[in-house]
Amino acid sequence: MEPILWEWLSVFVRWTHVIAGVAWIGGSFYFVHLDQSLKQNASLPKGAHGDAWQVHGGGFYHMVKYLVAPPELPEHVTWFKWEAYATWLSGFALLAIVYYFGARLYLIDPGVLDIGPKAAITLSFAGIAAGWLVYDGLCRSPLAASNLHLAIAGFVFLVAMSFGYSLAFSGRGAFMQMGAVMGTIMVANVFMIIIPNQRIVVADLRAGRSPDPSLGAKGKQRSLHNNYLTLPVVFIMIGNHYPLAFATRFSWAIIALVMVMGASIRHFYNTRHRGLPSPWWTWGLTALCGLAIMWLSSLGPAVTREAAAAAPPTQLAEEAEGVIQSRCGMCHAGKPLMPGLGSPPKGVKLEDLTQMTTHADEVRMVAVLTHSMPPGNMTRMTAEERETVRQWLDSVE
Structure with missing residues (x-):
């Protein structure tokens, strides 16, 4: 609750x-x-700086501004x-x-x-x-x-x-x-x-x-x-x-x-x-x-990593799946493990490769092009792991 x-x-x-x-x-x-x-x-009255006529909502308004103040203070002022x-x-x-x-x-x-x-x-x-x-x-x-x-x-x-x-x-x-x-x-x-x-x-x-x-x-x-x-x-x-x-x-x-x-x-x-x-x-x-x-x-996030040789497609997919599950899965699961979360943020689940592929664009934006996720990098996702995810995302485009 x-x-x-x-x-x-x-x-x-x-x-x-x-x-x-x-x-x-x-x-x-x-x-x-x-x-x-x-x-x-x-x-214009004495002490007035200028005026303007305006129309709105079916009526006319005559607005007068006093540069310092009117000679006498009105009874009601907003x-x-x-x-x-x-x-x-x-x-x-x-x-x-x-x-x-x-x-x-x-x-x-x-x-x-x-x-x-x-x-x-x-x-x-x-x-x-x-x-x-x-x-x-x-x-x-x-x-x-x-x-x-x-x-x-x-x-x-x-x-x-x-x-x-x-x-x-x-x-x-x-x-x-x-x-x-x-x-x-x-x-x-x-x-x-x-x-x-x-x-x-x-x-x-x-x-x-x-x-x-x-x-x-x-x-x-x-x-x-x-x-x-x-x-x-x-x-x-x-x-x-x-x-x-x-x-x-x-x-x-x-x-x-x-x-x-x-x-x-x-x-x-x-x-x-x-x-x-x-x-x-x-x-x-x-x-x-x-x-x-x-x-x-x-230009990307502050911490970048030079690309390493890509692993074979099957191995690359397995490695990327493991990274996302370990670094993102505590929030983006059907039943999040993160205290205070009753459901995955924005309804995004990343529990298997199919779900990860469905949300590939979102993953690229927050974990590769930027480092906004994990928030505060609380799960300590490394530059090497982000590079693995990037190579996998490139392979599924």
């Missing part, structure tokens, strides 16, 4: 995380679009924050359920760094905290005077951190760690900067003081950073299901290219929303990054 409860807990937390993320991302995209599309005109908080809380819960409680399975790879679960979890916590502290420090430094210089510094920092974690965690663990770092930066921007600054503005209005315009400017800058980080974070959430993204030797470089892709896509739409000429070149850059990612993933 316990595996069933644990599995459904993971499902419901993941569902909550996706729902909250959709709400947060949707709101972020909408307000950045609104901010970029505002137009100034002489009929605060957009709970979507962000719910996304992070559910995401951290999911990180704990999958990667912390299953550290030996998903976070640690002894072939990368042989550490225990406590050390791995501590390293993860430290990285999440360090990610925010360094990023926040950059935003408070003189670099903040230039959005471009600040963006370059932040990009270099995140790529360096991604490379560092690729030397400490499993491919999947390092990938998700960077998703957690970037997601934490985004929600901390809301919790630590945007909302507190807005509260100061509200307090000043209520006290009859003139609000500091720099508070809004800082909040807008952090909100724009969140906008540009959104697409890479979503990719990482999806990418942990695709071994070619996280289980190859250049997974850190793939994250770097994904950040460039996300920034170029957002730059295209943000520019269009401002009414400026569309920067179509961004799609060419995005396509080149996508092709580069495909090429990097084709």
